[in-house]
Amino acid sequence: MTHKKMKVIKFGGISLSNGIGIDNAIAIIKKKIKKGEQIVVVASARGNTTDQLEQLLEKAARGSAYKTALENFKEEQQQPTQNADLSVEFLRLENLLEAVFLLKDCSQKIKDEVLAQGELLAVKMLTSLLESSGITAQAIDARQLLVTDENFGNASPIEALSKEKVLACFNKIDKNVVPVVTGFIAANIKNETTTLGRNGSNYTASLLANYLAAEELQNYTHVNGIYTANPDLVKDAKKIAQLSFAEANEMANFGATILHAKTITPLLEKNINLRILNSFNLEDQGTLITSESNQKGIKSIAVLNQVALINFEGRGLLGKVGVDARIFKALSDQQISVSIISQGSSERGIGLVVDAEKATEAVLALEAAFEMDFYTKDVHRISVIDDVAVVSIIGQDLNNFHHPFNALIKNQIVPLLFNNTITGKNVSLVIKKADLHKAVNVIHGQVFGVAKKVNIAVFGKGLVGGTLINQILENAKAVLDRRKIELKIFAIANSKQVLVNQDGVSKDWAHQLENQETTKLGVETIIQFAKTHHLENLIAVDNTASADFVSNYLPLVSAGFDLVSSNKIANTNSFSFYKTLREALKEHKKEYLYETNVGAGLPLIDTIKLLHESGENITRIRGVFSGSLSYLFNKFSSADIPFSTVLQEAIDLGYTEPDPREDLCGNDVARKLLILARELDLENEFEDIHIENLIPPAFRETSSAKFLSSLADLNAVFTAKKQAQKEDHVLRYIGDLSGDLFQNKGHLDVKLTSVPVSSPLGSLKGSDAIFEIYTESYGEQPIVIQGAGAGAKVTARGVFGDILRLAKNNN
Missing domain, CATH: 3.30.2130.10 (VC0802-like)
Structure with missing residues (x-):
């Protein structure tokens, strides 16, 4: 047969498997013949034949019963058509396995002979089916073509002898006959069967293309071509349209399973194009490997x-x-x-x-x-x-x-x-x-600049937590489009239930969580889940108010999670814990963001960090830290109404905790003040803070219900405080960090103060928070940060901002 404009067509094992695989292979060959193309077909062992033969060998070598499995194997091989005479190969297999069974041993030489039967069976079956379809075909045993050394299992061809035999064989074949050649197998000079190693059928096809000076080698597989990564490992892997031989060779040498490491060289010598195609997707153009690449960069x-x-x-x-x-x-x-x-x-x-x-x-x-x-x-x-x-x-x-x-x-x-x-x-x-x-x-x-996946575990699904989850779900697409960051909430946990989904929870998360079996909080479960599913770029979000949950921060950091928290307790725990947590974050190269710990969504902590780290000497920080107490005293100071009425309004609007004593005791403001102190590297403990508790002693130990029913009894105390002020002054509940802030500790005061109505603190409205930052450079003129200081939406938005900052920083 003539070799000009010839194409070598190689079919992988899956492409020749029973059913649609071998049917498609026949259809592909028929289509090429109809178009007048001159082709040589190279066939791998069909389906999982090679694995089955190895299993039969192992059974025989162990002395285990193998004959039932052999009969099943023969039946499966014969399935496409009874017209194919496979008796010679079946008899050879029976004899070889019997010998291995009796010896209870198997050399690599015998293994090559056994595995060779897979390719021999494949070409006989394919040739028979082609003949039944009206195509004249000839089965060719590559052991008659390729001569190798004696390295059984991974033999190397002797080039000159092999080329001579190939040309002599193909010169005798009529151009109207389709040669169907066994891949993978060859023979040494003694005519003993050898094999060409892993994916050796590709190598067979490449050698034939070289010796016959073919125009192109088309490798039909079960995938659309070569991808930017193994699609089984990376869902986002993209098909590569074109590669150079050099790039393909690098990929082959370093594990690209669709290529044999030796396949490229014979093609490169003759500048023969290689195209990787999918026999199950006939419309796809596959990946073309040629002398030049069509683009630079990582492939x-x-x-x-x-x-x-x-x-x-x-x-x-x-x-x-x-x-x-x-x-x-x-x-x-x-x-x-x-x-x-x-x-x-x-x-x-x-x-x-x-x-x-x-x-x-x-x-x-x-x-x-x-x-x-x-x-x-x-x-x-x-x-x-x-x-x-x-x-x-x-x-x-x-x-x-x-x-x-x-x-x-x-x-x-x-x-x-x-x-x-x-x-x-x-x-x-x-x-x-x-x-x-x-x-x-x-x-x-x-x-590859594809969307970066960020996997989020949210702990606590209360008002802030639930709002945050919905904000993330609602904005995920916009974040993906704008920032190329794919946010996935893979876990939601409260004190009783845990909901996990490696692909991210849906908008129906609340109902799904409610219907989960009751479990513990499940931090270890979530850590293990992330590990099992190989989740990357992990962020744990603490929206609880739990002191106990903070103990999970260290194991989370150790497991590879960055932290975001609206829970203030970790930063107001003992200084020893505070320091240990920072050391763990540094050791594991993790970050901990908590902008909402003070001032809800206001950029306060970031500003203080920036000033402090840039060497600016901060001399004092004071302000109205609580949005709920801001609302309470702003309205009480400006309107002629009883304190109890304003307090009830704040409760009804959701500005305070259900039991407002948690706001009035001053501990929340004190924690926020302590967080700012520690941002300046001060070693204060919570016990160092002087706190004015606004709850009269008689009301501190009563039940919540009794307190809420006795709010009018507070009026006399707060009316007296209001009336004792100077003219044009108003009441504000203030946190104040002062003293020599270059020492280990500062002075921290939380108290109800009367300030001029014309001052920044005095002119505050609604539920806004306000912070005055005094520095050495700015002197008496403070930096003022003011804005919404309360509300689930504002806090959740601040937490969301921290998540996005982490996602961006990790790029």
Whole structure:
């Protein structure tokens, strides 16, 4: 047959599986013949044939009963048509398995012979079906074409002999005949069956394309082409329209499973295009691999996960010549290939990545080669780290490598080793296999600029918590469109129930939560859920008012969560806890934002932090910290109405707690003042604060119901305070941080004060909060921050702002 404008068409195992797979393959071939294309077909073993043959071999080698499984295998192989005569292959299998069963042993040589039957069965079945469809086809055993060395299981072709045999065979085939060639298998000079290693059918097709000078190699698989990452690991992976041979070669070498690492070279030699196509999606154009790429930058993230890391440590070998050569000779003598190498400079240490199944053999080879060096203590350790994976960023320039690297560190994934290629732009990281799924998603989200996923756990679904959840759900699309950040609430918990969903809760969350089985708060459950589902960019939001819940902050930080809180207790706990929490945040590279702890949604804490960290000397902070007490005294001071009436209005409007004594006692204002003090690195404890409790002693221990029914009894006390003021003065409940703020502690006072109505504090209206920040630079003129100081919506919006700030900072 002539070879001009020929195409080699290779079908993978899934593309030839029973049913729609093999039907589609026949349809594809018929369509090409109808169009007048000249093709050579290369077939892999169909479906999961190779796995089934390996299982049969294992059973036979163990001396286990295998014949029922063999009969089931034969029946499945014959299923597409009874017209295909598979008796020769079936008999050969029976004889080989019987021999293995009797010997209870199986060499790699025998294994190659057994596995070869899968491809032989495939070409016979495909040829028979083509003949039944009216297409003249010829089954060709590649053992008659490709001559290899004797490295059973991963043989290499002898180029000149193989090419000669291929050309001699194909020159005898009529141009109207479709050759159907076995992939994966070959034979050595002794005519013993060999195989070409993992994904070797691709290599067979590539060699034939080279020898026959084909126009294109079309590789039909079960996916639409090559993706930016494995779609099984990364939902957002995108198909790559075009790659260069160099890029494809890098991807193949570093684990792109759709390519064989040796496939590219024969195509590159003859500049033969390779197209990856989906036999189950005939309209898709697939991925074209050609001499040039159509775009610059990072192409893909490839993964090797059947590997082990060998650490070779020999401080006494520092500076000695020939150590590397000895290492690689010892390994190459045992046919052990090294995929990644990383070498320390200050201390003699080399990290080597090898196939997991070769790890023990590699250590034994190195220990033997360096036996004398162990004796002289020049080498002190050769160890293996199992359960690792290699993630390679194909096209990564070291100039920008800090972006994905920082994203990994932020997600508590610390690479064990990394290296980069000298010529190409490619960085490979060795990580723990348990981190693989999360790592690939984190890197993919970072380097391809797709939406960054932020996974949020909300604790507490009361007024603020519930409002926040709804705000996030309502604004998620807008945030995604504007900021390319995908916010997902994957967990909601209250004191009794926990609701989890790895894809994010829906707007029906309240009903779903209510119908959950009663459980504990479930922090450990949620931490484990995030770990199990490899969730990245974790944020825990505390909207409880619980002192007990704060004890969960440290385990959350340790588990990789950033923190956002409207709960003030963590920041007003003992200074020892406050310091321990900050140390944990620093150790785990996590952040804790709590802008709503003081002033609801006002930008107060950020402003104070900025001033303090920039070296500005803050000399005093005072203000009306409570929106509920602001409303109460603003109205009471300006209107001629009883205190009890104003207090009842504040209760009815939801400005106060259900029991307003929680506001009137002053503890809430005191906590806010203490939080600001600690932002200035002061070591004050809550007990240091002088608090004026506005509840008369007689009402402090009574029940809530009794207090609420006796509000009129408060009028005399507060009317007296109002009447005792100077003219044009009003009452304000103020927090005041003063003293020498360069010492370890400041003076903290919380009290009811009379201020001029013309002052910023005196002119306050409604439920606004106001803060005066006095600094050395500004002198007597304070920085004033004023605005809404109360309300679930305002507080929830402030928490939402902290979440967005964290999401943005982590980019």
